[in-house]
Amino acid sequence: MLPYKTLIAIDREARQPVYQQIANRFASLIREGVLKPGLLLPGSRVLALQLGLHRKTVVAAYDELVSQDWATALPRKGVMVATNLPDVKPRSFQAPASPYTAGPGFSFNRIPSVVTSRYDRLQPGQLIINDGFADMREAPLEAWMKESRALVRRPRYHQRLTYGSAMGSLHLRQQLVHYLTYTRGLSLSADNVMTTRGAQMAIYLTAAMLLKKGDYVIVGSPNYFYADLCFEQLGARLLRVPTDAEGIDVEAVGRLCRAHKVKMLYVIPHHHHPTTVTLSAERRMRLLDVIRTHRLAVLEDDYDYDYHYSSAPILPLASGDHGGNVIYVGSFTKLLGLSIRSGFLVAPAPFLEEMARLRKLMDLQGDNLPEETLAALLADGTIDRHLKKSNKLYHERRDQLTQLLQNRLGDKVRFTEPAGGMATWLTFHKRYPLTQVAVKAASMGLLMSNGEQYGHGTTSLNAIRFGFASLNNRELTKAVGILEKVLTQSAQRFDK
Amino acid sequence: MLPYKTLIAIDREARQPVYQQIANRFASLIREGVLKPGLLLPGSRVLALQLGLHRKTVVAAYDELVSQDWATALPRKGVMVATNLPDVKPRSFQAPASPYTAGPGFSFNRIPSVVTSRYDRLQPGQLIINDGFADMREAPLEAWMKESRALVRRPRYHQRLTYGSAMGSLHLRQQLVHYLTYTRGLSLSADNVMTTRGAQMAIYLTAAMLLKKGDYVIVGSPNYFYADLCFEQLGARLLRVPTDAEGIDVEAVGRLCRAHKVKMLYVIPHHHHPTTVTLSAERRMRLLDVIRTHRLAVLEDDYDYDYHYSSAPILPLASGDHGGNVIYVGSFTKLLGLSIRSGFLVAPAPFLEEMARLRKLMDLQGDNLPEETLAALLADGTIDRHLKKSNKLYHERRDQLTQLLQNRLGDKVRFTEPAGGMATWLTFHKRYPLTQVAVKAASMGLLMSNGEQYGHGTTSLNAIRFGFASLNNRELTKAVGILEKVLTQSAQRFDK
Numbered sequence: 001m002l003p004y005k006t007l008i009a010i011d012r013e014a015r016q017p018v019y020q021q022i023a024n025r026f027a028s029l030i031r032e033g034v035l036k037p038g039l040l041l042p043g044s045r046v047l048a049l050q051l052g053l054h055r056k057t058v059v060a061a062y063d064e065l066v067s068q069d070w071a072t073a074l075p076r077k078g079v080m081v082a083t084n085l086p087d088v089k090p091r092s093f094q095a096p097a098s099p100y101t102a103g104p105g106f107s108f109n110r111i112p113s114v115v116t117s118r119y120d121r122l123q124p125g126q127l128i129i130n131d132g133f134a135d136m137r138e139a140p141l142e143a144w145m146k147e148s149r150a151l152v153r154r155p156r157y158h159q160r161l162t163y164g165s166a167m168g169s170l171h172l173r174q175q176l177v178h179y180l181t182y183t184r185g186l187s188l189s190a191d192n193v194m195t196t197r198g199a200q201m202a203i204y205l206t207a208a209m210l211l212k213k214g215d216y217v218i219v220g221s222p223n224y225f226y227a228d229l230c231f232e233q234l235g236a237r238l239l240r241v242p243t244d245a246e247g248i249d250v251e252a253v254g255r256l257c258r259a260h261k262v263k264m265l266y267v268i269p270h271h272h273h274p275t276t277v278t279l280s281a282e283r284r285m286r287l288l289d290v291i292r293t294h295r296l297a298v299l300e301d302d303y304d305y306d307y308h309y310s311s312a313p314i315l316p317l318a319s320g321d322h323g324g325n326v327i328y329v330g331s332f333t334k335l336l337g338l339s340i341r342s343g344f345l346v347a348p349a350p351f352l353e354e355m356a357r358l359r360k361l362m363d364l365q366g367d368n369l370p371e372e373t374l375a376a377l378l379a380d381g382t383i384d385r386h387l388k389k390s391n392k393l394y395h396e397r398r399d400q401l402t403q404l405l406q407n408r409l410g411d412k413v414r415f416t417e418p419a420g421g422m423a424t425w426l427t428f429h430k431r432y433p434l435t436q437v438a439v440k441a442a443s444m445g446l447l448m449s450n451g452e453q454y455g456h457g458t459t460s461l462n463a464i465r466f467g468f469a470s471l472n473n474r475e476l477t478k479a480v481g482i483l484e485k486v487l488t489q490s491a492q493r494f495d496k
Numbered sequence: 497m498l499p500y501k502t503l504i505a506i507d508r509e510a511r512q513p514v515y516q517q518i519a520n521r522f523a524s525l526i527r528e529g530v531l532k533p534g535l536l537l538p539g540s541r542v543l544a545l546q547l548g549l550h551r552k553t554v555v556a557a558y559d560e561l562v563s564q565d566w567a568t569a570l571p572r573k574g575v576m577v578a579t580n581l582p583d584v585k586p587r588s589f590q591a592p593a594s595p596y597t598a599g600p601g602f603s604f605n606r607i608p609s610v611v612t613s614r615y616d617r618l619q620p621g622q623l624i625i626n627d628g629f630a631d632m633r634e635a636p637l638e639a640w641m642k643e644s645r646a647l648v649r650r651p652r653y654h655q656r657l658t659y660g661s662a663m664g665s666l667h668l669r670q671q672l673v674h675y676l677t678y679t680r681g682l683s684l685s686a687d688n689v690m691t692t693r694g695a696q697m698a699i700y701l702t703a704a705m706l707l708k709k710g711d712y713v714i715v716g717s718p719n720y721f722y723a724d725l726c727f728e729q730l731g732a733r734l735l736r737v738p739t740d741a742e743g744i745d746v747e748a749v750g751r752l753c754r755a756h757k758v759k760m761l762y763v764i765p766h767h768h769h770p771t772t773v774t775l776s777a778e779r780r781m782r783l784l785d786v787i788r789t790h791r792l793a794v795l796e797d798d799y800d801y802d803y804h805y806s807s808a809p810i811l812p813l814a815s816g817d818h819g820g821n822v823i824y825v826g827s828f829t830k831l832l833g834l835s836i837r838s839g840f841l842v843a844p845a846p847f848l849e850e851m852a853r854l855r856k857l858m859d860l861q862g863d864n865l866p867e868e869t870l871a872a873l874l875a876d877g878t879i880d881r882h883l884k885k886s887n888k889l890y891h892e893r894r895d896q897l898t899q900l901l902q903n904r905l906g907d908k909v910r911f912t913e914p915a916g917g918m919a920t921w922l923t924f925h926k927r928y929p930l931t932q933v934a935v936k937a938a939s940m941g942l943l944m945s946n947g948e949q950y951g952h953g954t955t956s957l958n959a960i961r962f963g964f965a966s967l968n969n970r971e972l973t974k975a976v977g978i979l980e981k982v983l984t985q986s987a988q989r990f991d992k
């Protein structure tokens with residue numbers, strides 16, 4: 001008999017039942033060719049004794065093997081490894097001749113890109129200053145899981161035996177109508193809403209629907225780099241307008257519209273990315289004039305509307321008199337702690353109908369389960385409650401960061417407290433080049449961007465977005481403390 | 497005092513705790529302007545009496561309201577509606593002047609499309625013949641939910657405070673390497689795998705990376721219509737090759753490659769869509785020759801590999817000697833009962849690196865939680881067990897459908913039993929036009945395609961894919977019974 005005690009290792013701490021562990025291990029041994037087709041397995045009594053288990057556990061494992069077709073039960077003889085297994089054997093992992101180790105034999109297109117600092121997983125004791133994300137530890141994932149579980153257990157959930165609409169779940173779209181009406185004063189119906197994987201897909205879809213190669217697109221300077229890259233990838237020519245404390249220069253937008261046949265304007269009205277400035281109410285009014293006059297298609301990316309501390313949010317362009325020209329984009333991704341990405345897009349119905357066709361070719365549609373879950377959490381007030389609570393929390397964190405920056409970094413940096421959102425735009429004095437600061441900080445356990453990505457399309461800004469929402473009091477203090485140390489040491493080197 | 501008993505309706509059967517219901521209702525009344533800023537709410541003792549509740553419940557509700565900033569607690573006076581609420585009020589739902597009711601003021605691109613029959617939700621008693629989906633009732637969603645819940649409860653899950661890679665979760669990609677090695681004999685590493693939202697996104701990404709306007713793409717005739725549309729949308733010119741019982745005509749592929757500068761071949765080796773034929777082993781060998789000779793980029797869409805009944809699957813082209821030219825696409829969407837869409841793509845690493853940039857612009861990346869969940873279910877054998885079990889079940893259903901079609905529909909239809917997959921390609925005699933059959937069947941409670949979408953790019957086929965996997969014995973019998981009735985009645989009309 002084979003040394004089954006050695007071959008079948010059992011982990012009694014594992015979540016998986018012991019009988020399944022045994023069945024899986026047998027399946028692996030069969031697959032690997034250790035147990036050959038036609039081999040008679042030991043009797044359940046014998047194996048139970050060898051493994052120190054109850055006989056019933058071994059019988060259950062054999063039943064599982066038979067139901068999975070790895071083995072056959074022979075009356076009065078026992079259980080035999082199946083003889084008709086598919087002829088798919090694992091190759092050696094050292095196979096020298098993988099066709100994928102060489103490069104591709106074909107040519108392919110090149111895609112514009114920026115280098116972003118990326119950290120997949122923190123080491124214990126490390127801190128990260130991110131671009132402005134929510135605190136995952138606060139995300140309402142327990143409520144999310146509870147709702148999802150309740151949904152899949154409902155019999156009528158299973159009546160949806162088919163693919164749905166590329167516009168997204170009707171239930172979710174109806175909830176979004178309600179949500180956008182009472183939070184943003186939008187006037188719309190479910191035909192005006194499409195759900196997307198996240199705001200980025202909404203941006204891509206809109207751009208792909210509007211742009212042809214060579215079309216002009218107006219963007220801020222600086223601007224959200226993934227939007228810039230997306231428009232460039234689709235062949236657009238970017239026209240940049242300056243951004244100041246009141247947001248993008250609307251007079252400049254008007255001038256460009258008179259000088260060029262401009263196809264689209266991309267605007268971030270709340271907490272412009274990266275600089276966090278908010279487009280003033282006055283400029284909004286003037287921008288609505290420009291939009292109507294030039295029949296300018298506007299992509300309004302309002303990713304940060306739900307987070308406000310210093311004042312109430314200003315209503316989006318989409319709620320104003322824009323003649324059907326504003327395509328409005330938002331997202332729940334941050335609220336859900338990046339676990340589930342979920343965005344939406346508001347636009348005139350005929351435009352969305354055509355866009356749904358493109359969505360279908362790119363992605364068919366969204367996921368049923370998360371869409372229905374989000375709809376339920378919007379309906380029962382969970383999202384609303386969560387937003388209230390996190391606004392309170394992030395407000396405190398913003399204030400704490402402001403104080404820390406003032407007290408500890410003094411005139412080494414420059415910033416304006418943002419009215420809302422999750423990040424402070426922090427510009428470093430040019431004697432502290434961020435490419436060096438970031439390296440030094442990392443060696444001290446603080447991971448941060450070196451600022452390069454924010455300069456895409458403009459000159460180097462020597463600035464980062466300091467995401468404060470995901471760091472608690474202790475972490476903010478520690479992060480600013482490390483920055484203080486780095487800058488002080490650099491200054492000493494500089495002074496020598 | 498306001499009639500709170502009428503205003504605050506409580507549902508004791510609801511999942512939501514009573515105190516939250518009360519808090520939400522108060523928040524709504526505040527939002528709607530029924531409770532004005534500055535209004536003093538009734539004392540907790542008084543309200544508890546009116547509503548017939550314990551006083552602690554009302555106190556909890558007031559605490560919730562205060563923590564959400566809807567109200568302020570005044571020492572020794574009670575709880576007051578907040579006076580500093582954001583000035584965002586719901587508009588009337590009858591608002592006549594929505595800028596979205598008019599069409600858009602801007603022009604936009606047109607997207608190629610086909611009309612598909614679509615049924616979002618079945619009425620009780622109705623049956624649907626779908627395109628070939630898994631049985632959602634059998635999907636391992638309980639295991640899925642259990643694993644997801646365990647994941648979000650683990651502290652280290654929250655250490656991923658940042659966006660990850662557009663290639664997908666490394667953990668999932670490692671599991672896919674293992675899975676693809678032992679099920680398909682592929683030889684690859686995690687650098688060769690990208691996760692996608694579903695197979696459709698993998699198709700779109702590949703096509704967008706390879707194609708320029710005017711490029712030639714070879715496809716079968718007929719072919720999966722969403723692939724055709726995707727290539728057309730990207731500006732490709734389609735060259736069609738015939739399909740017979742052994743799959744696409746490989747000689748014809750070779751001839752086209754000699755006559756044109758062909759950029760890409762799209763092939764579905766197992767259970768070609770729509771006709772379900774499998775590309776024979778001999779043609780695969782010859783196709784590998786053609787691929788190497790012409791350095792032809794091949795998009796191998798093997799969406800149905802995991803489901804085989806009559807014989808073992810034939811190894812994919814991707815596991816053969818293709819010189820790095822085969823891009824291999826698969827999916828777990830059907831297995832997961834369409835609740836979560838999850839696909840993958842295998843290709844040479846330098847190609848995937850560039851493709852990750854495009855994915856970033858389209859969609860940033862996948863969802864962390866589902867990707868980690870799928871990785872865990874691959875690792876612990878759940879997916880493997882589920883596939884074994886559903887292969888057994890769908891095998892029985894295929895056999896039952898074959899018998900039903902032979903016994904009940906006789907020479908009114910033509911079909912070949914598929915070797916695997918989830919659908920039988922069913923061609924109706926031309927005296928039964930499917931556009932009429934589908935209408936008649938719907939009136940009898942059987943929803944089915946009228947076959948139009950399968951004819952995209954070819955002549956009308958008067959055929960449908962009869963998805964058998966999602967229907968149990970009773971349902972298959974009922975569906976074929978209705979079809980029998982429809983065809984018999986049509987024949988009588990025809991004979992008159």
